Amino acid sequence: MGIEKRHFTCVTCPVGCEVDVEVQDGNIIFLTGNRCDKAKEFVQQELKEPVRVLTTTVRIKDAEYAMLPVRTDKAIPKRLFSQAMEELVNIDLKAPVHISDVIIKDIAGSGANIVATRTMNRA
Amino acid sequence: MQADVAVIGSGPAGLVAAIEASRSGARNVLLLEREEELGGILKQCIHNGFGLEQFKKDYTGPEYAERLIDEMRKTNVRCFLNTMVTGVSADRAVTAVNPENGVFQVEAKSVVLAMGCRERARGSINIPGTRPAGVLTAGTAQRLVNIEGYLPGKEVVILGSGDIGLIMARRLTLEGARVKGVYEIMNYPGGLKRNIVQCLNDFNIPLYLSHTVTEIKGRERVEGVVVSQVDEKMQPVRGSGEFIPCDTLLLSVGLIPENELSKGAGVELSRTTNGPVTSETMETSVPGIFSCGNVSTVFDLVDYVAQTGISAGRNAARFAAGTWKEDGGSVAVAAGENVRVVFPQRYCFRDDLIFYIRPAKPMEKPVTIGIAPVEMNIKRLYARPNEMIRLKVAKEKLQKVSGPIEVSIKER
Numbered sequence: 203m204g205i206e207k208r209h210f211t212c213v214t215c216p217v218g219c220e221v222d223v224e225v226q227d228g229n230i231i232f233l234t235g236n237r238c239d240k241a242k243e244f245v246q247q248e249l250k251e252p253v254r255v256l257t258t259t260v261r262i263k264d265a266e267y268a269m270l271p272v273r274t275d276k277a278i279p280k281r282l283f284s285q286a287m288e289e290l291v292n293i294d295l296k297a298p299v300h301i302s303d304v305i306i307k308d309i310a311g312s313g314a315n316i317v318a319t320r321t322m323n324r325a
Numbered sequence: 326m327q328a329d330v331a332v333i334g335s336g337p338a339g340l341v342a343a344i345e346a347s348r349s350g351a352r353n354v355l356l357l358e359r360e361e362e363l364g365g366i367l368k369q370c371i372h373n374g375f376g377l378e379q380f381k382k383d384y385t386g387p388e389y390a391e392r393l394i395d396e397m398r399k400t401n402v403r404c405f406l407n408t409m410v411t412g413v414s415a416d417r418a419v420t421a422v423n424p425e426n427g428v429f430q431v432e433a434k435s436v437v438l439a440m441g442c443r444e445r446a447r448g449s450i451n452i453p454g455t456r457p458a459g460v461l462t463a464g465t466a467q468r469l470v471n472i473e474g475y476l477p478g479k480e481v482v483i484l485g486s487g488d489i490g491l492i493m494a495r496r497l498t499l500e501g502a503r504v505k506g507v508y509e510i511m512n513y514p515g516g517l518k519r520n521i522v523q524c525l526n527d528f529n530i531p532l533y534l535s536h537t538v539t540e541i542k543g544r545e546r547v548e549g550v551v552v553s554q555v556d557e558k559m560q561p562v563r564g565s566g567e568f569i570p571c572d573t574l575l576l577s578v579g580l581i582p583e584n585e586l587s588k589g590a591g592v593e594l595s596r597t598t599n600g601p602v603t604s605e606t607m608e609t610s611v612p613g614i615f616s617c618g619n620v621s622t623v624f625d626l627v628d629y630v631a632q633t634g635i636s637a638g639r640n641a642a643r644f645a646a647g648t649w650k651e652d653g654g655s656v657a658v659a660a661g662e663n664v665r666v667v668f669p670q671r672y673c674f675r676d677d678l679i680f681y682i683r684p685a686k687p688m689e690k691p692v693t694i695g696i697a698p699v700e701m702n703i704k705r706l707y708a709r710p711n712e713m714i715r716l717k718v719a720k721e722k723l724q725k726v727s728g729p730i731e732v733s734i735k736e737r
Contacts, residue, residue, distance in 0.1 A: 269473070
């Protein structure tokens with residue numbers, strides 16, 4: 203197998219290292235431009251399956267505000283984002299909700315849970 | 326009403342300043358917030374990336390706010406919600422109004438200004454064309470989507486590549502809108518690189534540099550915009566205009582520190598930051614009035630905002646306690662070659678000097694950041710206007726400085 207040269211911007215932190223890598227059979231054989239080891243983990247994951255944390259909102263009834271902000275409790279494959287958004291459209295949720303409460307388990311079969319990112323009291 | 330420290334605004338800067346003032350021994354700390362809950366703009370910033378440095382956690386805006394609010398509840402800080410501050414005097418009398426108390430006055434020993442910033446709107450960039458519905462700032466769209474639950478449009482063009490614009494490009498796409506492109510007048514992006522990657526590239530949203538909107542079309546509602554290329558002088562290139570059909574134009578064209586109250590107190594403002602001229606203690610030109618966060622200068626990261634809040638809160642408590650030593654004089658901190666903004670603007674020999682530097686232009690080669698006259702030369706691989714540089718110089722190194730301190734960036 204040939205050696206493939208690829209470029210990534212690490213999004214783990216605001217520094218955003220510009221990383222050049224050489225890849226053979228899906229493995230990193232050379233990596234440069236990174237300031238810490240997290241970039242290597244990031245690139246490895248990007249080669250395998252790009253994952254991101256999904257942050258969005260869901261409708262909530264009887265609450266102070268119309269929308270409850272939520273997130274996945276870990277990064278999920280990017281390709282599952284639209285399916286996850288679909289699953290969140292018609293949920294039936296009522297206040298009160300506490301921060302970190304699980305709203306939906308195993309969203310889009312990702313193994314991650316959707317959790318509340320704020321406490322929402324009754325209106 | 327009396328107070329040791331009165332903090333105006335409960336976004337990240339104000340919350341941190343109030344907590345720190347209390348922890349530093351101020352007994353009577355008041356936090357004045359015009360909205361019905363604490364947290365400021367954090368509540369609508371539902372994306373992650375907050376507090377990576379401060380807490381070593383990847384919080385969303387609301388999570389970060391709730392963590393700070395929980396910390397504040399453990400202190401003796403007293404909050405006034407729905408409370409609009411209408412004036413601050415040079416002798417630190419704060420006039421405010423709320424439904425419970427009507428108009429009232431707080432005589433504070435020290436004041437912390439933490440009102441944040443406001444978005445530049447259509448009026449500040451003069452786009453020709455009609456005035457239909459559907460032209461709004463990125464932050465307004467963010468509030469509509471994330472707090473109120475309305476999608477402001479279905480076919481969206483974004484002018485300006487500031488971070489909020491990038492974040493909203495992703496947000497609107499997730500909610501089913503089609504974002505046709507982000508147009509940036511400069512030849513480099515305004516927002517952080519990680520936001521270009523995770524908000525635009527991840528969703529195949531194109532970014533057009535050296536482009537701007539030259540006309541808005543539509544009678545009742547936006548029907549489209551004309552985008553044109555610009556030359557080196559940022560003037561539209563004749564004949565380059567292209568009509569892009571859309572129903573919404575989002576503006577992410579810069580933020581301006583909100584300083585109406587500061588002006589009323591007689592605080593000297595900087596022409597480059599539009600915020601108060603402050604020293605490393607975050608004290609403004611008016612003794613006992615401190616400022617922190619985006620009211621001072623627009624920061625890239627909440628971690629930087631929090632750091633200025635810590636400094637302002639701690640020093641406001643010192644001032645209120647009367648342990649503030651006699652003024653030992655100060656020297657100016659000036660922006661030299663290739664530096665657009667340097668913050669703070671004065672050094673008064675009390676604390677370590679933490680600089681926040683915004684380069685004037687993108688420099689993609691290795692650079693040296695020089696601090697005269699202390700002969701500090703810090704090497705970086707590049708300097709970019711969209712990535713604020715933070716540097717710290719220890720107090721001890723600055724003791725013998727008698728003239729202005731100048732920060733410059735040079736190619737190596």
